Amino acid sequence: MAKAVDIGTSFIVGARLEDGNEVFTVERDAFFSMPREDLSEELITRAGANFLIRGNEIFVVGEDALKYCMITGRHEAYRRPMKMGVLNPGEEEAIPLIERLIEGIVGPADFPGEVIAATIPAAPLDTELDVTFHKIVLERFLKKLGYDVRILNEALAIIYAECPTVDDDGAQAPFSGIGISFGAGMTNLVVAWRAKKLFEISVARGGDWIDQRVSQVRNIPVGKVTHEKEKGLDLSKVDPKNPLHLGLEIFYEELIKHVLTEFATHFKSTQTTFSNPLDVVIAGGTASVPGFIDKFKEILEQQGAPVPIGNVTLGQDPLRTVAKGALVAAVSMEKKKLAKQAEAEREAAAQAAAAAKPAPKPAPKPDLDEIDIEAGV
Numbered sequence: 001m002a003k004a005v006d007i008g009t010s011f012i013v014g015a016r017l018e019d020g021n022e023v024f025t026v027e028r029d030a031f032f033s034m035p036r037e038d039l040s041e042e043l044i045t046r047a048g049a050n051f052l053i054r055g056n057e058i059f060v061v062g063e064d065a066l067k068y069c070m071i072t073g074r075h076e077a078y079r080r081p082m083k084m085g086v087l088n089p090g091e092e093e094a095i096p097l098i099e100r101l102i103e104g105i106v107g108p109a110d111f112p113g114e115v116i117a118a119t120i121p122a123a124p125l126d127t128e129l130d131v132t133f134h135k136i137v138l139e140r141f142l143k144k145l146g147y148d149v150r151i152l153n154e155a156l157a158i159i160y161a162e163c164p165t166v167d168d169d170g171a172q173a174p175f176s177g178i179g180i181s182f183g184a185g186m187t188n189l190v191v192a193w194r195a196k197k198l199f200e201i202s203v204a205r206g207g208d209w210i211d212q213r214v215s216q217v218r219n220i221p222v223g224k225v226t227h228e229k230e231k232g233l234d235l236s237k238v239d240p241k242n243p244l245h246l247g248l249e250i251f252y253e254e255l256i257k258h259v260l261t262e263f264a265t266h267f268k269s270t271q272t273t274f275s276n277p278l279d280v281v282i283a284g285g286t287a288s289v290p291g292f293i294d295k296f297k298e299i300l301e302q303q304g305a306p307v308p309i310g311n312v313t314l315g316q317d318p319l320r321t322v323a324k325g326a327l328v329a330a331v332s333m334e335k336k337k338l339a340k341q342a343e344a345e346r347e348a349a350a351q352a353a354a355a356a357k358p359a360p361k362p363a364p365k366p367d368l369d370e371i372d373i374e375a376g377v
């Protein structure tokens, strides 16, 4: 019964329904490479790690990759199949490894043609990145697993998960508002009206960009910056004497400003106008840091937006909101598909029944005896 997969730069999140409840599977989008030596395979198998052998190399995939990186200290062997929201162009093993990760999360389709909604980003405005290649590679692979694949913008999935509504001449228009996903490699934004995407943009900046910038300006290893950002940062009480936190705050602000600037610049070129305020729903790991929403509101207040804005809220479970929304879409698409199939089957059955009816008997020839006739000329 319909599944969803949010394929992100940092995490891949699978979602499915089990007894009516959403069940999520989260895996780190990473691998750790090491040479295939005599004992390595056996040791990894014994450790229960998920791995793949290619040629003379062993690749430990997912969360275990980070563990191996931490234990061995070999940071150069910790590699990521995706970069800035799409398949990493500089990583030759990206495709087989991401396929392994995705297969481990969603498995093959439960029945041929099961619907799966997979999320992808919009083409970024600020970098030359090929979203099409990324999309087609993943689409083909999911098809190979037996799915009927539906591709979805990840920020639109937030709209499906959180269902913001807008006042539309006294009535409430559901699934209408602004969705923003602050991820690791990218930030995606959509404006939606009644579940339809009216406008989309993305920028190739997210949590990774913040980590790299802070690492550069403070000369601290990226891993340490990420760790501190995820565990120790609170944007509502940054100590200006803590250079790492100060750096994080500055680049968080830069990221939000950049997204709002691009939104304002590009929305102008659309013909769309809104008179009633749109709510903003935000998700993604980068938005999980305490104080993010207040920081966003503060910058929004200063910079303004190209449409009137109502409430700004964070999704209930920001790391899973996208997968949750994609599942809502997948379930609805599958329902419609099954209803259509059932309708087509009913029609075909009715036609077959009509064709199977015995041909009408020819009308019996009139019997001359039953008709009064008179001889004549």
Ligand SMILES: Nc1ncnc2c1ncn2[C@@H]1O[C@H](COP(=O)(O)OP(=O)(O)OP(=O)(O)O)[C@@H](O)[C@H]1O
Pocket: 007, 008, 009, 010, 011, 012, 084, 085, 086, 181, 182, 183, 184, 185, 186, 187, 206, 207, 208, 226, 229, 230, 231, 283, 284, 285, 286, 287, 288, 289, 290, 318, 319
């Ligand atoms: N508690 C936290 N505080 C701050 N940042 C966090 C926290 N938890 C995760 N992150 C950051 O969130 C990012 C991962 O978020 P997410 O899973 O939404 O991205 P993704 O979907 O993998 O990437 P993308 O959508 O850009 O392809 C990483 O940069 C990570 O460091």
Ligand SMILES: [Mg+2]
Pocket: 006, 007, 008, 009, 154, 181, 183, 184, 284, 322
């Ligand atoms: Mg994401």
